[in-house]
Amino acid sequence: MSTLYSNMRPAIAASEAMTLPQRHYTDPDCFQREMEAIHFDMWLCAGRANQIPNPGDYFVRRVANASIIIVRDELRDIRAFHNVCRHRGTLLCNQDEGTLVGRIQCPYHAWTYKLDGALENAPHMNKVEGFREEDYPLNAVATNVWDGHIFINLSAHPVPFAEHLAGLDVKFRPWRMEELELVERRVYQLKANWKLIIQNYSECLHCPIAHPLLQKHSHYMSGDNEPPHATYLGGRMDLRDGVKSLTIDGTSLRSCLPGLNTADQRHVYYYCILPNFLLNLHPDYMLTFTLWTRAVDHTEILCEWHFHPDEISKPGFNAKDAVDFWELTNQQDWELSNRAQAGISSKGYRPGPYSNREELLLALDRFVLERVQGQRD
Numbered sequence: 082m083s084t085l086y087s088n089m090r091p092a093i094a095a096s097e098a099m100t101l102p103q104r105h106y107t108d109p110d111c112f113q114r115e116m117e118a119i120h121f122d123m124w125l126c127a128g129r130a131n132q133i134p135n136p137g138d139y140f141v142r143r144v145a146n147a148s149i150i151i152v153r154d155e156l157r158d159i160r161a162f163h164n165v166c167r168h169r170g171t172l173l174c175n176q177d178e179g180t181l182v183g184r185i186q187c188p189y190h191a192w193t194y195k196l197d198g199a200l201e202n203a204p205h206m207n208k209v210e211g212f213r214e215e216d217y218p219l220n221a222v223a224t225n226v227w228d229g230h231i232f233i234n235l236s237a238h239p240v241p242f243a244e245h246l247a248g249l250d251v252k253f254r255p256w257r258m259e260e261l262e263l264v265e266r267r268v269y270q271l272k273a274n275w276k277l278i279i280q281n282y283s284e285c286l287h288c289p290i291a292h293p294l295l296q297k298h299s300h301y302m303s304g305d306n307e308p309p310h311a312t313y314l315g316g317r318m319d320l321r322d323g324v325k326s327l328t329i330d331g332t333s334l335r336s337c338l339p340g341l342n343t344a345d346q347r348h349v350y351y352y353c354i355l356p357n358f359l360l361n362l363h364p365d366y367m368l369t370f371t372l373w374t375r376a377v378d379h380t381e382i383l384c385e386w387h388f389h390p391d392e393i394s395k396p397g398f399n400a401k402d403a404v405d406f407w408e409l410t411n412q413q414d415w416e417l418s419n420r421a422q423a424g425i426s427s428k429g430y431r432p433g434p435y436s437n438r439e440e441l442l443l444a445l446d447r448f449v450l451e452r453v454q455g456q457r458d
C-alpha cells in the first residue's frame with residue numbers, strides 16, 4: 082500500500098469509542114425522542130426546487146408520523162404545510178406528488194385552502210359563533226432553498242438556515258447544483274434504523290469486501306474526512322488514475338461539471354448533512370439520498386441522479402452507467418445495513434469498539450446523544 086493511503090489518523094482508546102447500546106436501534110421510545118430532538122427540530126432536505134416548477138405543483142414527504150406538503154404557490158414561492166385539515170384533521174393530499182389547481186381542498190367536507198395556506202372557504206361554519214376563517218390556516222412548516230435543494234424545518238423556532246449550512250454553500254458553489262436536473266429516481270425501503278444508514282455511509286472500511294467495483298475505481302483508504310461538524314459529516318475520496326467517474330466501467334462520455342477545477346475533477350465528495358441528506362458529488366453528476374424515517378427499524382430512501390442540462394440535451398445522453406453503478410453499490414449497502422439492524426436487534430448484541438477510521442460514526446453517536454439529552458433537560 083502506498084504511504085499516501087496509510088492510516089495516518091490519530092489513535093483512539095477502545096474504551097472511549099464504542100458503538101451504541103441496543104435500545105438506540107430497537108426501542109420505539111428512543112426513536113420518538115430522536116424524532117423530537119433531531120428530525121422534527123433540524124432542517125431536512127425535502128427534494129429539488131425544479132421538481133415543482135409551476136404554481137400548484139407539489140410533493141409530499143413523511144417524517145415518522147408527520148406528513149408535509151411542499152408546494153409552489155401562486156407567487157412562485159415554495160411553501161410547506163402539515164398535510165392535515167384544520168377542520169377534523171383529515172389528510173389533505175394522499176398522492177406523493179401532483180399538481181393542485183389553485184387550491185387545496187379537503188376531500189371530507191370541502192374546507193378549501195389557498196396555495197399560501199390561508200383558509201378560503203369553510204362550508205357549514207356560518208352559524209358557528211366566534212369562528213373566523215383567518216384563525217385556521219394550514220399549519221406552516223419553514224422552508225429554505227440552497228442551490229436547488231429544498232429544505233423544510235418542522236420546529237416552531239428553526240435555527241437560522243445559514244447556521245445549519247455552516248459554510249457548505251460556499252464550499253460546494255463550484256458544482257452549481259442549482260443548474261442540475263433530475264434524471265433518475267429510485268426508492269428503497271430499508272429494515273434499518275436511520276443511524277445505521279448514515280454510519281454505513283460514513284466509512285469505507287467495508288468497501289474492499291462489499292464494493293469490489295467501487296474499490297476498483299476509488300481506493301478505500303483514499304478518504305480524507307473533514308473534522309466532524311455540528312450539522313454535517315463528510316469527506317472526499319480520490320478517483321484512481323484513468324478513472325473518470327463512478328460509473329460501471331469508470332469512463333464517462335459526459336463533460337465534467339462546468340465550475341470544477343482540475344483537482345475536483347479527480348475527487349468524489351461524500352457529505353452527510355444531518356440528519357437526512359446524503360450528497361455525493363462526482364466530476365460529472367450529483368447523486369442525492371434523502372432519508373425518511375418510518376419507524377425505529379424502517380427507513381425509506383429516495384435516491385436521485387442529477388446531471389447538467391447541457392449533457393442531458395446532447396444526442397445519445399445516457400445516465401445508465403452512473404445509475405447502474407450506484408444501484409449495484411446501493412444494494413450492497415442496503416443489504417449490510419439490514420444485516421446490521423438484524424444483528425444489533427439480536428439477543429447477543431453488545432456495543433463494540435470503533436476503528437480510528439470510524440471517527441465520523443462516533444461523532445454521529447455523540448451528536449444523537451447530545452441532542453436527545455439536551456431535549457430532555
Ligand code: FES
Pocket residue numbers: 166167168169170171187188189190191192
Ligand atoms: S376534515 Fe377536512 S373538511 Fe372536514
Ligand SMILES: [Fe+2]
Pocket residue numbers: 281282287288291292413414
Ligand atoms: Fe458502502
